[in-house]
Amino acid sequence: MKELFLLEPDVVFLNHGSFGATPKQVFEAYQQYQLQLERQPVRFFVNEASGLMDISRRKLADFLGTNHTNLALISNATTAVNTIARSLHLTNNDEVLSCSHEYGALTRMWNILSEKQGFTYREHLIDYYLESENQFIERFWADVRKETKVIFLSHITSPSAIVLPIAEICKRARAAGILTIIDGAHAPGQIPLNLDDLNCDYYTGNCHKWLLSAKGSAFMYVSDDRIQATEPLVISWGKTQNMTGTTLLSSEIEYQGTRDIAALLSIGDAVDFYRTNNWSQKLNANRHLLYKVRTLFGNLFNTPPIADQLFMPMMYAQYLPESVNPQMLKQTLLEKYNIEIPVTTIGYRNLIRVSVQAYTNETDIHTFETALNNIFHRIVKK
Amino acid sequence: MKELFLLEPDVVFLNHGSFGATPKQVFEAYQQYQLQLERQPVRFFVNEASGLMDISRRKLADFLGTNHTNLALISNATTAVNTIARSLHLTNNDEVLSCSHEYGALTRMWNILSEKQGFTYREHLIDYYLESENQFIERFWADVRKETKVIFLSHITSPSAIVLPIAEICKRARAAGILTIIDGAHAPGQIPLNLDDLNCDYYTGNCHKWLLSAKGSAFMYVSDDRIQATEPLVISWGKTQNMTGTTLLSSEIEYQGTRDIAALLSIGDAVDFYRTNNWSQKLNANRHLLYKVRTLFGNLFNTPPIADQLFMPMMYAQYLPESVNPQMLKQTLLEKYNIEIPVTTIGYRNLIRVSVQAYTNETDIHTFETALNNIFHRIVKK
Numbered sequence: 001m002k003e004l005f006l007l008e009p010d011v012v013f014l015n016h017g018s019f020g021a022t023p024k025q026v027f028e029a030y031q032q033y034q035l036q037l038e039r040q041p042v043r044f045f046v047n048e049a050s051g052l053m054d055i056s057r058r059k060l061a062d063f064l065g066t067n068h069t070n071l072a073l074i075s076n077a078t079t080a081v082n083t084i085a086r087s088l089h090l091t092n093n094d095e096v097l098s099c100s101h102e103y104g105a106l107t108r109m110w111n112i113l114s115e116k117q118g119f120t121y122r123e124h125l126i127d128y129y130l131e132s133e134n135q136f137i138e139r140f141w142a143d144v145r146k147e148t149k150v151i152f153l154s155h156i157t158s159p160s161a162i163v164l165p166i167a168e169i170c171k172r173a174r175a176a177g178i179l180t181i182i183d184g185a186h187a188p189g190q191i192p193l194n195l196d197d198l199n200c201d202y203y204t205g206n207c208h209k210w211l212l213s214a215k216g217s218a219f220m221y222v223s224d225d226r227i228q229a230t231e232p233l234v235i236s237w238g239k240t241q242n243m244t245g246t247t248l249l250s251s252e253i254e255y256q257g258t259r260d261i262a263a264l265l266s267i268g269d270a271v272d273f274y275r276t277n278n279w280s281q282k283l284n285a286n287r288h289l290l291y292k293v294r295t296l297f298g299n300l301f302n303t304p305p306i307a308d309q310l311f312m313p314m315m316y317a318q319y320l321p322e323s324v325n326p327q328m329l330k331q332t333l334l335e336k337y338n339i340e341i342p343v344t345t346i347g348y349r350n351l352i353r354v355s356v357q358a359y360t361n362e363t364d365i366h367t368f369e370t371a372l373n374n375i376f377h378r379i380v381k382k
Numbered sequence: 383m384k385e386l387f388l389l390e391p392d393v394v395f396l397n398h399g400s401f402g403a404t405p406k407q408v409f410e411a412y413q414q415y416q417l418q419l420e421r422q423p424v425r426f427f428v429n430e431a432s433g434l435m436d437i438s439r440r441k442l443a444d445f446l447g448t449n450h451t452n453l454a455l456i457s458n459a460t461t462a463v464n465t466i467a468r469s470l471h472l473t474n475n476d477e478v479l480s481c482s483h484e485y486g487a488l489t490r491m492w493n494i495l496s497e498k499q500g501f502t503y504r505e506h507l508i509d510y511y512l513e514s515e516n517q518f519i520e521r522f523w524a525d526v527r528k529e530t531k532v533i534f535l536s537h538i539t540s541p542s543a544i545v546l547p548i549a550e551i552c553k554r555a556r557a558a559g560i561l562t563i564i565d566g567a568h569a570p571g572q573i574p575l576n577l578d579d580l581n582c583d584y585y586t587g588n589c590h591k592w593l594l595s596a597k598g599s600a601f602m603y604v605s606d607d608r609i610q611a612t613e614p615l616v617i618s619w620g621k622t623q624n625m626t627g628t629t630l631l632s633s634e635i636e637y638q639g640t641r642d643i644a645a646l647l648s649i650g651d652a653v654d655f656y657r658t659n660n661w662s663q664k665l666n667a668n669r670h671l672l673y674k675v676r677t678l679f680g681n682l683f684n685t686p687p688i689a690d691q692l693f694m695p696m697m698y699a700q701y702l703p704e705s706v707n708p709q710m711l712k713q714t715l716l717e718k719y720n721i722e723i724p725v726t727t728i729g730y731r732n733l734i735r736v737s738v739q740a741y742t743n744e745t746d747i748h749t750f751e752t753a754l755n756n757i758f759h760r761i762v763k764k
Contacts, residue, residue, distance in 0.1 A: 006420045019423035019640055027420060031413055037597060038388045038409060041401035042722050078639030082616045105639070109617040208640060215419060216641035233615040234464045235491035257460030257487070258401055258590065259598035263642055340424050 001282075001359040012339040012364045016355035017161070017186060017315050020209040022266070029269040030214040033262035049261060053254065054245030056268035060207070060219060063271045065194035070227070072220045072253035073264040077185035079233070080204035080220040081106055081152075083253065084181055087231045088150060090119035095147040099124045099140065099164075101157035101346060103185065110152070120147065126160075130307035133165035141172060148178055155184040155203075156191065159344035161315035161353055162307045163191060170200040179226075186210065188219075189274060190283075190313050195221050202226065208263070210314070210357075212279070213270035216263040222249055232256070282358035283314060289356045289365050290316050296369050297352070300376050317344060317353035326350040329375065337371040383664075383741040394721040394746045398737035399543070399568060399697050402591040404648070411651040412596040415644035431643060435636065436627030438650035442589070442601060445653045447576035452609070454602045454635035455646040459567035461615070462586035462602040463488055463534075465635065466563055469613045470532060472501035477529040481506045481522065481546075483539035483728060485567065492534070502529065508542075512689035515547035523554060530560055537566040537585075538573065541726035543697035543735055544689045545573060552582040561608075568592065570601075571656060572665075572695050577603050584608065590645070592696070592739075594661070595652035598645040604631055614638070664740035665696060671738045671747050672698050678751050679734070682758055699726060699735035708732040711757065719753040 004023045007013050013021070022030070033052070037044040053073065061068040074080045090096070096110060100123045107123075114121040124143040130136055144151075151173050156163050166182050173180045180200040187193060189210030195203055203221040207213040222230050227249050232238065234256040239248055241255065254264070273279070293316050294305065303319040320326055326343040329352070333339040344351045354368075386405045389395050395403070404412070415434070419426040435455065443450040456462045472478070478492060482505045489505075496503040506525040512518055526533075533555050538545050548564050555562045562582040569575060571592030577585055585603035589595040604612050609631050614620065616638040621630055623637065636646070655661070675698050676687065685701040702708055708725040711734070715721040726733045736750075 006417065008421050011422060015424055019427060021423070022420055027416075031416065034409075034413065034596075035388065038404060039390050040393060040722070041403070041597070042397055042724075045401060075641045076639035078618050079616045105618040108619065108622065112617050206640070214416075214642065215423070234461045235494055236460050236487040237490065240490065257458035258588070259457045260596065260642070260645055340422070342424075 001361070005359060007359075010338055012337070012367050014339060014341040014354050014356075014360070014364065014368060016357045016360075017209065017353060018342055019215060020206070020212065021357070021359075022208070022212055022214050022270070023273055026212060026266055026269045026273050027214060030262050030266040033265045034260060037260070037262070045258070050243040050245040052265050052268075053250070053261065056265050057250060059268040059271040063193075063211075063274070064188065064205075064219075064221070066196045066221060069247045069249065070195070070221050070223065072222070072250045073267065074218050074220050074253060075216045075263070076208075076218045077183055077204040077206045078103075078105055078109075080218060081181065081183055082109060083220065083233050084202045084204070084230070085109060085113055086233060087229060088179070090114075090117055090149060092118040093147060094149040095120040095122055095145065096150040096152055097122055097124065097144060097148045098152045099154075099157075100126050101160045101162070102152070102154055103158040103183065104345070106152075106183065119149075126306075129304065130162060130311055132308070133168070133310070137165055137168050137172075140169065144176070144178070150179045150181060152181045152183065154186075155182050155205075156186040156313050156315070158185065159317065159346050159351055159353070160306050161186075161313060161317040162311040163313050164311075166200070167198055170198055174199060185218075186313070186315070189279070190315075192280070199223070207267045207270060210283075211267070211270050211274060214263040214266040217267050217270075219267075220253065279358060286356050286358060286360055287314070289360055289362070290314065290354070292365055293354045293356075293368075294318075296372065300372055314357070315353055315355045317351045320350045320352055324350075326352075332375055333368075333371055337367065339368055339371055341368075383743070387741060389741075392720055394719070394749050396721060396723040396736050396738075396742070396746065396750060398739045398742075399591065399735060400724055401597060402588070402594065403739070403741075404590070404594055404596050404652070405655055408594060408648055408651045408655050409596060412644050412648040415647045416642060419642070419644070427640070432625040432627040434647050434650075435632070435643065438647050439632060441650040441653040445575075445593075445656070446570065446587075446601075446603070448578045448603060451629045451631065452577070452603050452605065454604070454632045455649065456586075456600050456602050456635060457598045457645070458590075458600045459565055459586040459588045460485075460487055460491075462600060463563065463565055464491060465602065465615050466584045466586070466612070467491060467495055468615060469611060470561070472496075472499055472531060474500040475529060476531040477502040477504055477527065478532040478534055479504055479506065479526060479530045480534045481536075481539075482508050483542045483544070484534070484536055485540040485565065486727070488534075488565065501531075508688075511686065512544060512693055514690070515550070515692070519547055519550050519554075522551065526558070526560070532561045532563060534563045534565065536568075537564050537587075538568040538695050538697070540568065541699065541728050541733055541735070542688050543568075543695060543699040544693040545695050546693075548582070549580055552580055556581060567600075568695070568697070571661070572697075574662070581605070589649045589652060592665075593649070593652050593656060596645040596648040599649050599652075601649075602635065661740060668738050668740060668742055669696070671742055671744070672696065672736070674747055674751075675736045675738075676700075678754065682754055696739070697735055697737045699733045702732045702734055706732075708734075714757055715750075715753055719749065721750055721753055723750075
């Protein structure tokens with residue numbers, strides 16, 4: 001399976017979650033678009049680009065269970081959430097409610113924007129063991145106030161890798177007239193998605209992570225009634241171009257001056273690859289490896305898991321004991337054992353996060369287990 | 383010379399100005415960065431990217447005659463001008479003064495932002511023959527009012543391809559306390575630049591046009607006293623990352639979530655290529671071809687030139703007679719003669735714009751001349 005990818009073969013790559021990896025054939029298609037653009041840029045941009053973007057957008061829409069008119073292709077989920085946040089025009093009496101396991105760059109964004117625009121940004125504190133979906137839903141909902149105008153939640157939290165029960169939250173929010181922005185940065189290709197069923201106002205997702213397209217490819221879903229109000233960060237020709245294959249949303253959001261759109265076009269190729277190879281099945285066939293990691297962490301660290309197994313996607317994260325120097329652990333794993341794995345943070349606490357992809361095998365996890373046992377055995381000895 | 387590029391050899395490419403073209407060796411370096419990223423994305427983004435960006439930024443700074451701390455690399459000039467415009471926080475009593483030969487997408491941006499934020503966007507009308515720099519400076523300056531807080535001008539105008547005398551405008555503006563934003567979308571690599579001497583507040587430029595780097599590579603220059611006030615469109619980790627090789631400006635503007643930065647890295651390679659090959663000299667050696675085009679247009683069309691030859695960069699544009707259907711002309715040139723050339727617009731009038739690069743040769747211009755003579759001979763006959 002590993003030979004389908006370009007990842008260096010001698011590295012045990014347990015960090016698919018941060019930047020993803022692209023199969024050779026998708027990567028080749030991606031660079032081929034760049035060559036096509038370079039050979040005759042005018043023909044490419046004027047005659048071909050909008051049609052190719054349309055194909056990529058439609059394939060993705062089909063994969064995500066929504067209409068292509070509700071999607072715009074964009075570089076990454078961070079840019080998508082920024083675009084949405086700037087379109088909200090919140091004021092002094094408004095509040096954005098989120099949770100304490102959000103991605104740090106976007107927490108920073110909400111803090112900066114709330115200070116500038118005068119609205120409140122507040123986080124529901126997850127300091128309890130997540131034992132059931134209902135428990136989270138009720139606890140989260142108890143934090144909703146009359147000032148809450150927007151709910152911003154990750155579908156899969158970045159530092160802690162838990163799948164939040166967003167469907168019920170979106171349903172309640174819609175009934176209460178609260179806007180929902182779901183950051184699915186890690187979701188597409190990792191867990192099943194049906195955006196129309198979800199019925200949120202906004203959903204963002206990276207395609208370069210678990211959908212396996214080239215780096216810098218993502219999307220923004222906007223519900224019908226929010227399309228008109230969604231403003232691009234970069235105002236360019238937009239809808240005045242009237243190009244075939246574009247929609248109101250895509251023409252305003254996607255057209256941002258001359259740039260390389262090859263990564264966005266590779267989304268269509270990635271969807272084809274994912275489907276042709278029954279990737280979802282191959283991915284889930286490796287689920288047992290995650291349980292092994294969960295058991296391993298349970299034996300090594302005296303920290304409890306964050307959530308019940310039902311919240312687990314294809315990543316697993318656990319708090320490190322305070323006695324462990326996270327940077328040293330990460331460095332030792334990489335330099336001594338050639339294992340690439342991230343250390344994440346929630347507040348001042350550190351977590352270690354493992355990704356299991358379809359290309360991950362028993363040997364990888366065994367190597368990881370041996371390395372950790374060696375390292376912690378030594379630490380205990382000292 | 384043409385064999386240095388990837389452009390289709392059977393097309394007479396007289397539209398370098400729209401999207402540029404990249405030499406094979408720069409294009410290869412560009413795709414090599416993508417492969418490097420794909421092979422070990424964590425090592426690339428965490429250990430290598432900021433150092434490589436630093437190298438690219440420093441080489442560009444040296445080329446542009448400024449300090450690397452005043453530059454941020456960005457996808458294109460349109461995105462750069464949008465970033466600057468959103469950082470201004472203009473209000474009801476403020477005015478942005480521009481001219482009537484600006485790039486349409488940015489005119490649209492100013493109109494939309496001025497309507498939303500309440501400031502005034504006004505254009506100095508160039509409806510006169512530009513005969514001297516002083517003439518333009520005095521006429522433009524006569525349009526400056528006490529409400530004028532910002533002057534926005536192209537260094538080389540997009541539809542009409544004239545070099546505006548911005549140095550004196552910037553000098554007067556600084557003395558008057560008016561901010562200057564110069565859109566040099568077409569300037570870097572086409573005309574000599576020394577940004578420190580120019581002493582404007584903001585300068586934006588594409589590198590993928592005349593500096594020959596990969597598509598989607600540009601920069602934003604910000605004067606020392608404006609760096610603190612310049613806000614990114616996409617708020618991400620920014621300066622909290624503390625990466626070596628970044629500056630305050632670059633960390634906030636360049637870091638926008640996971641994306642392919644290969645085009646930005648190719649700027650360094652393009653500067654090397656440009657210098658090693660004495661490109662500026664090769665470019666100017668072809669200047670006589672532009673004079674030929676100017677004479678040709680003068681003979682064919684009964685429209686006067688827009689400006690004296692002293693305003694001419696390596697592009698030349700002239701108004702088409704009203705009797706000519708611009709789309710049909712463009713299409714005939716492409717389909718029948720394999721000549722790629724753009725038709726631009728100012729208001730309701732159409733212009734034809736020729737770019738001469740170092741790879742343009744006598745045969746190209748001869749083919750173009752023959753084609754035009756054929757087409758217009760036929761039109762006259764009918």
